Amino acid sequence: MKEQVEKALAHDRYAVSKLISIFEDSRPEALGQRAEALALLERHPGRRSGTILGVTGAPGCGKSTLIGALALRMAELDPDISVAVLAVDPSSPKSGGALLGDRTRVRFPPDTQRLFFRSQATATELGGLGPGSFHVCRLMHLLFGAVFIETVGIGQSELDVRYLADRLYLVLQPLGGDEIQFMKAGIMEVPDAIILNKCDQGEAAQRSYHALKSSLTLARPFEPEPIPVYQVSGKTGEGIEGLARDMLDAARKPGAAGMAAKEDYFFAKWVRDEWGRMGTEFLSDQVGGPRGFLDRAKSFDAAQADFSSGVRAWLAKPRKGE
Amino acid sequence: MSAETKEGAVGHQIVGKGGQPEREQPWIFRTYAGHTSARASNDLYRANLEKGQTGLSIAFDLPTQCGYDSDHPIARPEAGKVGVPINSIEDFHILFEQIPLEKMNTSMTINATAMWLLALYVGVARERGVDQSLLIGTTQNDIIKEYLARGTYIFPPEASMRMIAQMYEYCLEKIPNWNPSNICSYHLQEAGATPAQELAFALATAIGILDLIKERGKFTEEQFERSVGRISFFVNAGIRFIEETCKMRAFTELWDEFTADRFGVKNEKYRRFRYGVQVNSLGLTENQPENNAWRILLETLGVTLSRNARCRALQLPCWNEAMSLPRPWDQQWSLRLQQILAYETDLLEYPDIFDGSPVIRSKVDDLKKEARLEIGKILDMGGVRPAIESGYMKSALVQSMAERVRKINTGEMTVVGVNRWTEGIPSPLLSGNDGGLFKIDDASVKETIDALDKVRKNRDEKRARKALDVLRKAAREGLDMMEPSIECALARVTTGEWAGALREVFGEYRPATGIEGQHLGLENERVAAIRARIDRLVGELGRRPRIIVGKPGLDGHSNGAEVIAVSARHVGFDVIYSGIRLSPEEIVQSAVEEGADLIGVSVLSGSHLELARQIMNELRKAGAEKRINVVLGGIVPSGDFEALEKIGIKRIFTPADFGLADIMDQLVGLLEESPE
Ligand code: B12
Ligand SMILES: Nc1nc2c(ncn2[C@@H]2O[C@H](COP(=O)(O)OP(=O)(O)OP(=O)(O)O)[C@@H](O)[C@H]2O)c(=O)[nH]1
Ligand SMILES: [Mg+2]
Numbered sequence: 001m002k003e004q005v006e007k008a009l010a011h012d013r014y015a016v017s018k019l020i021s022i023f024e025d026s027r028p029e030a031l032g033q034r035a036e037a038l039a040l041l042e043r044h045p046g047r048r049s050g051t052i053l054g055v056t057g058a059p060g061c062g063k064s065t066l067i068g069a070l071a072l073r074m075a076e077l078d079p080d081i082s083v084a085v086l087a088v089d090p091s092s093p094k095s096g097g098a099l100l101g102d103r104t105r106v107r108f109p110p111d112t113q114r115l116f117f118r119s120q121a122t123a124t125e126l127g128g129l130g131p132g133s134f135h136v137c138r139l140m141h142l143l144f145g146a147v148f149i150e151t152v153g154i155g156q157s158e159l160d161v162r163y164l165a166d167r168l169y170l171v172l173q174p175l176g177g178d179e180i181q182f183m184k185a186g187i188m189e190v191p192d193a194i195i196l197n198k199c200d201q202g203e204a205a206q207r208s209y210h211a212l213k214s215s216l217t218l219a220r221p222f223e224p225e226p227i228p229v230y231q232v233s234g235k236t237g238e239g240i241e242g243l244a245r246d247m248l249d250a251a252r253k254p255g256a257a258g259m260a261a262k263e264d265y266f267f268a269k270w271v272r273d274e275w276g277r278m279g280t281e282f283l284s285d286q287v288g289g290p291r292g293f294l295d296r297a298k299s300f301d302a303a304q305a306d307f308s309s310g311v312r313a314w315l316a317k318p319r320k321g322e
Numbered sequence: 323m324s325a326e327t328k329e330g331a332v333g334h335q336i337v338g339k340g341g342q343p344e345r346e347q348p349w350i351f352r353t354y355a356g357h358t359s360a361r362a363s364n365d366l367y368r369a370n371l372e373k374g375q376t377g378l379s380i381a382f383d384l385p386t387q388c389g390y391d392s393d394h395p396i397a398r399p400e401a402g403k404v405g406v407p408i409n410s411i412e413d414f415h416i417l418f419e420q421i422p423l424e425k426m427n428t429s430m431t432i433n434a435t436a437m438w439l440l441a442l443y444v445g446v447a448r449e450r451g452v453d454q455s456l457l458i459g460t461t462q463n464d465i466i467k468e469y470l471a472r473g474t475y476i477f478p479p480e481a482s483m484r485m486i487a488q489m490y491e492y493c494l495e496k497i498p499n500w501n502p503s504n505i506c507s508y509h510l511q512e513a514g515a516t517p518a519q520e521l522a523f524a525l526a527t528a529i530g531i532l533d534l535i536k537e538r539g540k541f542t543e544e545q546f547e548r549s550v551g552r553i554s555f556f557v558n559a560g561i562r563f564i565e566e567t568c569k570m571r572a573f574t575e576l577w578d579e580f581t582a583d584r585f586g587v588k589n590e591k592y593r594r595f596r597y598g599v600q601v602n603s604l605g606l607t608e609n610q611p612e613n614n615a616w617r618i619l620l621e622t623l624g625v626t627l628s629r630n631a632r633c634r635a636l637q638l639p640c641w642n643e644a645m646s647l648p649r650p651w652d653q654q655w656s657l658r659l660q661q662i663l664a665y666e667t668d669l670l671e672y673p674d675i676f677d678g679s680p681v682i683r684s685k686v687d688d689l690k691k692e693a694r695l696e697i698g699k700i701l702d703m704g705g706v707r708p709a710i711e712s713g714y715m716k717s718a719l720v721q722s723m724a725e726r727v728r729k730i731n732t733g734e735m736t737v738v739g740v741n742r743w744t745e746g747i748p749s750p751l752l753s754g755n756d757g758g759l760f761k762i763d764d765a766s767v768k769e770t771i772d773a774l775d776k777v778r779k780n781r782d783e784k785r786a787r788k789a790l791d792v793l794r795k796a797a798r799e800g801l802d803m804m805e806p807s808i809e810c811a812l813a814r815v816t817t818g819e820w821a822g823a824l825r826e827v828f829g830e831y832r833p834a835t836g837i838e839g840q841h842l843g844l845e846n847e848r849v850a851a852i853r854a855r856i857d858r859l860v861g862e863l864g865r866r867p868r869i870i871v872g873k874p875g876l877d878g879h880s881n882g883a884e885v886i887a888v889s890a891r892h893v894g895f896d897v898i899y900s901g902i903r904l905s906p907e908e909i910v911q912s913a914v915e916e917g918a919d920l921i922g923v924s925v926l927s928g929s930h931l932e933l934a935r936q937i938m939n940e941l942r943k944a945g946a947e948k949r950i951n952v953v954l955g956g957i958v959p960s961g962d963f964e965a966l967e968k969i970g971i972k973r974i975f976t977p978a979d980f981g982l983a984d985i986m987d988q989l990v991g992l993l994e995e996s997p998e
Contacts, residue, residue: 014914014944021917025864095853096866097891101838103912104900110907117915121866121896 001033005040008143009047011082011113016143020118023139024132028305034135035301041142048082050141051251052149054165056128059153061173062197065234067148068106073244074146074251075114081251082114084144086137088130090152091121098122102150116144127160127269128152134266137164138259138300146251162190163265167250171195174208189220193228195243200233263300264290270304275311282311345671348664349626350635352598353653354431356381356406358766360416360773363406368420377427377459379637380417381405382439384876384927387474388903389435389821393771396905397818399932400876401767404647405431409774409818411811414442415449423452428459429504434476436463436503437485437807438820444497445811454497460554463489463503466527469710469833470719471513472506473878473902476821479707481828483534485803490531490549491540492804503531504554504598511558512604513881514723517569518689520558522696523706523715525576528553529697530706532585550581551592557633559624560602561617566624567676568685570631573597576690598635599625604881606643608977610739611758612749614641619659626663629674636660641751644977646759646959647928713834720836720884727885728844731982740980759959762928774816781814789813790823797827835901837884842892848983849893855990856894867993869920871899872909874937877927878902882955886922889982890989906933910940913950919993926956931965938970951992955979 007015022033041047055063064087071083087102098121108115120130128151140147151161162168170191188194196212199205209231216226230246232239267290271279287293287310297303353370355378356363367378383405385397391409392401401407408414418426423446432439440461447454465482468475475482489502507515507524515523535541535549557573559566577595581587601621606614618638625633638659640652648656663669676682700709709715729735736742752758793806810820860866871887873880880902887899898916900908913921921941925933934954941947947970954966955975963974973988 013911014946017915017917021865024917027864030864091896092891095892095894096857096860097894098866098896099838099887099891100896100898100916101835103898103916104832104835107832107908110905110911119896119898119916123866 001036002040005037005044009041009044011116011143013113013116016084016116017118019139019143020136023135024120024130026131031301031305034139035299038138038142038299038301041139047142048145050082050084050144050147051166051253052137052141052147052164053247053250054149054151054161054168055171056151056159056161056168056191057153057171057195057197058173061153061171062234063150063153063171064102064105066171066195066197066232066240067150068108069234069237069240070244070247071106071115071148072108073240074248075112077241077244078248081145081248082116082143083146083148084116084118084140085148085150086118086120086133086140087148087150088120088122088128088133088152091123096123122152125160129160129164133160134164134262137262141259146247159190160265160269164262167192167247169193169195171197172208172212173198174201174204175211188216191227193230193246195230195232197232197234199231199238200236205231260291260294263294267294267300267303271307274308278315279307279311282314283307286310286314346629348660348670349633350377350598351375351657351660352377352379352429352635352637353657354379354381354600354637355653357383357404357647358402358406358762359770360406360408360413361769362766364417364419364421367417371421377429378421379429380431382430382432383407384474384878386439386817387432387435388876389438389476389817389825390876391816391818392767392774394818396876396903398767399929399936400927401770403762403928407767407770408439408442409770410777410814410816411442411445411449412773412777412814413770414446418446423447423450424456426458428457429462430460431462433462433465433468433472433474434482435817435821436461437489437803438811438817440489440493440500440502441804441807441811444808448808448812456499457497458499460501460504461489462506462556464506464527464556466530466706466710467506467509467523468878469831470523470716471509471880473880474876475831475833477824477828478831479710481797481824482831483531483707484800486531487534487538488802488804490535490552491538492802494541494545494549494552501552501554504556505531506556508556508558508600510719511560511602513719514604514721514726515719516722517560517565518692518696519718519722521569521572521576521689521693522700524555524557525573525580525693526697526700526706526709528555528577529580529584529701533705536585546585547587547589547592550585550587551589551594553596555595555597557597557599557625558602559599559621561605561621563620563624563627564682565685565689566621567628567631568682568689570597570625570633571628571676571682571686572689572693574631575686576693595631597633598637599633600637601625601639603639603643605737606639606641607737607740608644609744610746610749611641611643611645612751613739614639614643615655615659618656622659622663626669628676629672630677631674642758645957647762649756649758649760652760710833713836713838716834716836717839718836720840720888723881724840724842724885724888727980727982728842730980731844737980757959757961759961777814777816785813786810786815786819789815790819793820794823794827797824832901835880835884835899837887837899840888842888842982844889844892844982846983848987852893852983852986852990855994859990859993863919865917866894866896867920867990868896868898868916868918869922869989870909870913870916870918871897871922871924872904872912872937873902873924874904874906874909874933875925875927875929876903877925877929879924879926879956882926883922883924885982886924886955886985889986890922893986893990895989906936906940910937910944910946913941914944914946918950920989921950921952922989923952923954924956925954925958928957930954930956930958931962931969934966934969934971951996953989953992955985 004015008019089098089100091098100119122130168191230243271283294303297306384400386408390397392407444454493500493502505528507520510520574595578593581593587593638656640648640656703709789810796803796806869890871883873883887897891897951972953973954971
């Protein structure tokens with residue numbers, strides 16, 4: 001494991017990939033391996049603490065194309081930055097298989113080790129991420145200076161990615177220029193910045209920009225300052241440099257929210273998914289919520305193991321009145 | 323109308339002088355040829371011309387078609403394989419040695435680099451002192467079907483279409499007998515298109531070119547009409563030959579309508595649907611290959627029977643189509659079919675034998691209606707360019723292809739020797755020393771590359787650099803690129819340099835793969851059983867098995883890879899397929915980064931040995947050769963199986979493996995054998 005971690009920090013592709021596989025592994029024995037890898041990494045002087053850049057938006061609005069262009073430009077602008085992409089695609093409910101198409105839009109030169117791309121499938125998850133996305137981000141942000149996460153294209157406000165990303169970008173594409181359509185998207189309240197993509201589409205793009213600006217004030221009335229709107233084109237490269245700089249700035253900012261807050265959310269979510277209503281009850285009533293539990297355990301992975309045995313014992317206990 | 327026609331036919335046969343039936347001139351018999359090197363191909367062409375062949379149909383190798391010099395890493399395995407390699411004007415001089423350009427009708431199957439090859443041709447004429455206005459021929463130059471089916475695209479649609487328009491503008495007065503482009507529906511059918519899709523996509527493409535020429539406004543009305551008259555077509559003819567006859571009639575009528583109504587072409591001559599044909603090859607099988615001879619014959623009927631919609635030129639595939647490039651004997655056998663049909667039968671003695679048939683009329687009308695609807699859809703999207711960029715047209719083709727394969731799998735569509743009457747006596751045609759296959763001499767590449775080195779060394783470097791600069795500038799500023807290309811040709815610029823300069827300006831384009839959102843309507847017990855086995859693997863591995871479907875090198879045959887990608891997802895794999903033309907390095911990089919269990923390579927270009935070796939080398943470099951299994955499918959002669967297995971390929975599939983469930987069964991089996 002030690003060698004693997006060293007190699008991964010040097011961005012050896014296969015080493016990074018194999019570590020990621022451990023963080024995606026659904027078997028119980030992977031918990032220990034994860035804890036071991038993280039422990040090694042957290043102590044390592046060479047570890048990064050990368051910013052997680054969330055990118056969300058409707059299907060086909062150009063997220064993947066954009067991320068491909070941005071990552072390349074960031075690497076050009078900053079010779080020291082390393083960038084990883086985690087892109088999530090939907091699985092077929094019928095066969096369970098997924099067509100991981102995001103990668104098709106991105107081409108990183110094989111000789112640039114600083115750029116890394118990994119696809120994930122949603123499997124049965126509904127929140128726009130995959131079951132392993134959180135775990136993989138826990139790993140990747142220690143290996144790379146910036147980590148993009150592309151959600152599946154959905155349009156709901158309940159987006160898991162808001163709890164995972166340090167900075168969340170919502171990608172929109174020119175519509176008919178109708179303000180209502182932007183409002184309907186419903187997720188306008190969530191992002192830290194908006195990217196209006198496909199600005200190569202001429203007049204429609206211009207009209208959309210103005211419509212968006214005015215509907216933003218309506219959607220977020222209590223904000224002192226309107227959030228930034230970037231007009232770009234992943235196709236022609238227009239506006240990419242400015243946005244890449246914004247992202248580099250975000251990546252350089254120390255002390256982004258950190259993992260703790262994210263762990264709370266994803267621990268509670270895991271409990272819900274894995275142990276259902278009873279698990280949630282146990283978490284809030286018996287152990288004092290996720291933070292307390294996580295603090296007591298040595299790591300997220302250990303907490304999961306501890307919780308599982310705890311909740312099992314609790315469920316097995318005969319209860320009053322039953 | 324009675325059977326009386328312009329030709330003076332009365333009732334039945336066309337009666338000529340002396341009361342003898344007068345025969346119509348037959349169509350042109352074509353043979354698509356070229357391989358190994360400029361020298362070898364020149365020998366071949368001169369031999370064919372001596373035998374009485376009247377025109378040349380040039381097959382270029384994939385590097386030339388994709389704008390690479392023969393010594394580029396991605397080009398090496400393909401140089402000289404499926405066509406002739408042309409690196410510079412020196413190669414072209416050799417290719418046409420002792421062939422009188424001013425008398426030759428030269429047809430070039432060339433697309434993304436069409437402007438360059440025409441420039442080289444003009445260059446040869448100028449250096450030989452031949453008046454360029456005498457040149458006669460065709461550059462295929464239909465980029466839309468490259469994005470959709472054929473795969474030798476380079477630049478994005480806007481730039482590519484601009485180059486096509488510029489070639490029309492250049493040729494109309496300066497090489498008036500040149501057909502700057504030849505709109506192809508042939509390749510669309512080979513990629514799965516239904517007859518209506520074939521009609522619609524080809525006509526929409528032609529409309530797109532003409533719209534653009536009109537919009538650019540370089541022509542007077544009279545010139546524009548003439549340029550409409552220069553558009554010709556290259557069409558397919560499948561095994562359902564009655565429907566195909568109707569399709570040809572529909573093409574003719576629709577083109578007449580569009581050129582009149584949309585473009586206001588008054589002269590009837592310029593509205594005529596002029597077309598050449600290659601009959602369908604997709605349906606030609608590896609199993610019982612002798613049956614293909616009958617298929618080819620029947621397909622030929624579709625484009626020859628109806629006099630009013632008869633092709634002007636015809637080239638036929640051969641009985642061993644699904645196994646290798648044809649040998650000279652195979653081509654001769656197919657040529658004889660044409661000669662027998664034209665000269666032994668009474669086919670050419672009659673006026674149109676379908677005029678007045680209500681059955682044919684109603685089928686033609688149905689096809690026209692369906693095609694018009696589809697053309698309307700594409701025009702509503704803004705024309706072929708947006709319909710390519712959005713992936714709409716490609717998705718439609720992939721869907722049709724998946725549907726075709728599904729029907730063969732379920733038996734809904736009968737393919738004799740494949741899914742019915744599969745037992746038979748082994749074919750004696752395969753028992754010669756060569757096994758009925760054609761083999762390319764691999765050593766010939768060296769000769770080509772030596773010649774290229776010599777050109778680079780001996781040329782006036784300053785002139786070459788300057789020519790490239792002028793070309794770049796013209797490209798950037800939207801000026802004519804034809805003259806600058808001719809100067810590049812004369813300055814001994816190479817194919818890779820010409821395309822490289824334009825790559826710098828225009829960038830490279832990767833069109834949609836068309837497989838997203840595709841379904842395979844194949845649900846049966848076997849599929850269910852395979853899914854259950856994959857679910858079991860998910861539990862054992864702690865993740866869903868992942869396959870990278872890869873198309874290494876320059877091979878553009880995407881059907882097989884698309885079908886395999888869609889099928890793999892259908893049974894429960896996570897699948898990554900990034901389209902054609904990736905380097906072995908890129909494919910292995912994907913597999914390594916994605917933690918894949920399997921790489922499935924598809925190669926139909928004949929370079930499977932070199933490419934398999936390169937893939938395994940890359941895997942070894944990454945230290946992943948033990949954990950990632952590699953399987954390969956495509957046109958692989960059984961003689962190469964052993965060598966591939968030695969290289970480390972775990973399973974090999976060929977066109978005989980049409981059963982998708984069987985293939986998936988084997989892939990899952992491979993993973994069950996070797997978990998971790
Ligand atoms: C259709 C076709 C085309 C279409 C391709 C459309 C497309 N988008 O795919 C068009 C018309 C464009 C075309 C063009 C050319 N073609 Co072509 N084409 C064929 C043809 C007729 C059928 C191939 C096909 O699609 N079959 C249907 C699919 C579903 O079957 P498949 O690919 O064999 O795949 C099955 C199995 O092999 C296996 N499999 C395949 N791959 C994989 C991968 C994995 C992982 C697995 C598990 C299984 C698997 O499973 C599949 C399902 O059954 C073959 C001859 C033939 N009948 O096989 C020639 C053929 C392949 N073409 C040939 C040539 C030379 C060309 C050209 C290069 C000609 C030229 N000089 O310009 C061009 C250029 C194309 C390019 N850019 O590379 C030659 C190749 C010669 C050789 N290998 O030595 C062939 C063999 C014809 C011949 N006899 O000359 N072609
Ligand atoms: N005109 C234009 N088209 C673009 C641009 N960016 C992407 N596209 C096109 O939009 C389509 C979708 O692009 P993707 O990058 O796959 O979009 P996505 O949001 O990642 O899609 P999903 O992951 O499927 O939700 C493709 O056809 C792209 O070519 C752009 O800036 N301008
Ligand atoms: Mg995407």
